Amino acid sequence: MDDFIDPSRSNPLQGWTCSSNEAVSFALVMPDDIVSGTIDESITFSPKYTYPFFGQEELIFGYKGLSIELYFTSGSLYPYFNVSYEDKITLEIAGSLCKAQELLPPLLEKWPQSSSGQLWTNDMSYFRKRVEEDAKTFRPMGTKIFEYEKDDAVYEIYHCTFDTPRFKEYHRRLQFFLLFYIEAASYIQEDDKRWDIYLLFEKVNEGGRLFYNIVGYTTCYRFVYFERCAIDRESESRGESPNTAARTRIRISQFLILPPYQENGHGKMLYTTLFSLWQSDADIADIVVEDENDGFATLRDRCDLRYLMAKNAFAGVKFPMTLHDIAEFGKPHKIGRMQAERLLELGLLKSLAPSDKASYRKQVIRRLYQYNETELSGLEPAEMKKKLNDAYSAKLEEYREVLNTI
Structure with a gap:
């Protein structure tokens, strides 16, 4: 021993x-x-x-x-x-x-x-x-834009900016949670007037007692970009600058439903409420997302796909499509090209006819190659083909998981 x-x-x-x-x-x-x-x-x-x-x-x-x-x-x-x-x-x-x-x-x-x-x-x-x-005194700040009922409870969505009374101090507390639940999250600048923040609260009424619980929130950045318009040949030949139109883009920056309220449809309600709000705003040209994680990407895919299916947007649409075609598909729905491309792959897979399988596969493989060109370019042809085939199979499995929830 x-x-x-x-x-x-x-x-x-x-x-x-x-x-x-x-x-x-x-x-x-x-x-x-x-x-x-x-x-x-x-x-x-x-x-x-x-x-x-x-x-x-x-x-x-x-x-x-x-x-x-x-x-x-x-x-x-x-x-x-x-x-x-x-x-x-x-x-x-x-x-x-x-x-x-x-x-x-x-x-x-x-x-x-x-x-x-x-x-x-x-x-x-x-x-x-x-x-x-x-419980006695706290009330949400901002302007209520929507409410819904779920499981015998009422939920309310409020719009705030950093000029909203009481909001700035509240946001300083709320954003603390981002660091624990969103990878690489950072605080936003309070002096930038282009931020819109939407808060989701649970409204509780128990025995005559009314109080509010925070459920989640999202920060959205509104900025202007210039879109090139059609140019007549005569003005172009004179060397004149192309005509441009100022457009407003909404970029979702941070999106968080707090853990006690997750997996209960509140993320879907918050996202679809805002998507509908922006769809009806003539000043907004498109809606994009900044560095979305996998969880939010799936939520967004499901919500956007349901919206497009309700609009019958995939009727008569087939691959192959050019990047211009894809951008034009998304434009009426204020969906950017990259998200439109993904939604087309999802939507067309749902009712893919046997005669369209080859063109569908070719389109998806082409996109996978374009997005991974740097990594793939140094490989031997056989190895590149295998990696693309594996990536295509994985993508189909991912899409089918999304479609099974629609």
């Missing part, structure tokens, strides 16, 4: 590292969620990312039994931030004390600060008072 080496004794730092994703917990708190001074664990949820605060490895050093509680009043998002742990490292190695990692400072660095007072608490009794006050 003398030769046995206890691993825990050979590595004194073992056991002092934990996952920051597992240590952090969130909650959107209503009055009935606090019992005997503690939060009902059934309402808590976990972050998707914590690297903006604790590093790319998403690990925290120096604690055992660590819990980082980030709880918020469900309407105004006033926070309770608290750290607890079973043990904290006090180990000295080679004359140097091993220090536990800082916890609250990285979080507070991203949280809004105020010269008039601290915008958070770690006092549960005070937080409970804020929760009760919040």
